[in-house]
Amino acid sequence: MVHPIDELSAYLDDELNTENRLLVERHLALCPSCASMLEELAETKTAMAGWSGAIELPPDLEINVLRAVERESGYRSWIGSWSFIAVAGILSMAAFWFFFGGIALKVFSVAYKMLAAFAYLFSNMVTVAPSVYGVVLTAILLLLAISAVSLRRMLRSSLQ
Numbered sequence: 001m002v003h004p005i006d007e008l009s010a011y012l013d014d015e016l017n018t019e020n021r022l023l024v025e026r027h028l029a030l031c032p033s034c035a036s037m038l039e040e041l042a043e044t045k046t047a048m049a050g051w052s053g054a055i056e057l058p059p060d061l062e063i064n065v066l067r068a069v070e071r072e073s074g075y076r077s078w079i080g081s082w083s084f085i086a087v088a089g090i091l092s093m094a095a096f097w098f099f100f101g102g103i104a105l106k107v108f109s110v111a112y113k114m115l116a117a118f119a120y121l122f123s124n125m126v127t128v129a130p131s132v133y134g135v136v137l138t139a140i141l142l143l144l145a146i147s148a149v150s151l152r153r154m155l156r157s158s159l160q
């Protein structure tokens, strides 16, 4: 027996021609499984009709959508302004590097010397005897002070 499963929905919607409708009705009379399937289909259809009635669009939906779009575009322009600030910052840094590149290199070399002094300090902390440690520490602090002063003087003279 061939079950007219595909035709059941069409039968329910009354979309079959007379011949096919009669064939389905005849089958349904003999086939309990198709009859129960038709019943389930009918129940589903009723439930769906109930849902579509329940999901009524709120009357202010259009206004809410428009407001959401407005918020979205505001958010976008906010992002745009921040990216503009970032680009401006990068460009000004590039300009600074272009005009004061020499100074920047000197600053880096001084910073590197400071870093080297610190590295020397930390590497000798454990092995050096306390008395020598005090002398080394004083020397390094003096070196750092000289570096800082020379850095300030260099920056001041270069920027004037």
Ligand SMILES: [Zn+2]
Pocket: 002, 003, 004, 027, 031, 033, 034, 035
């Ligand atoms: Zn059947």
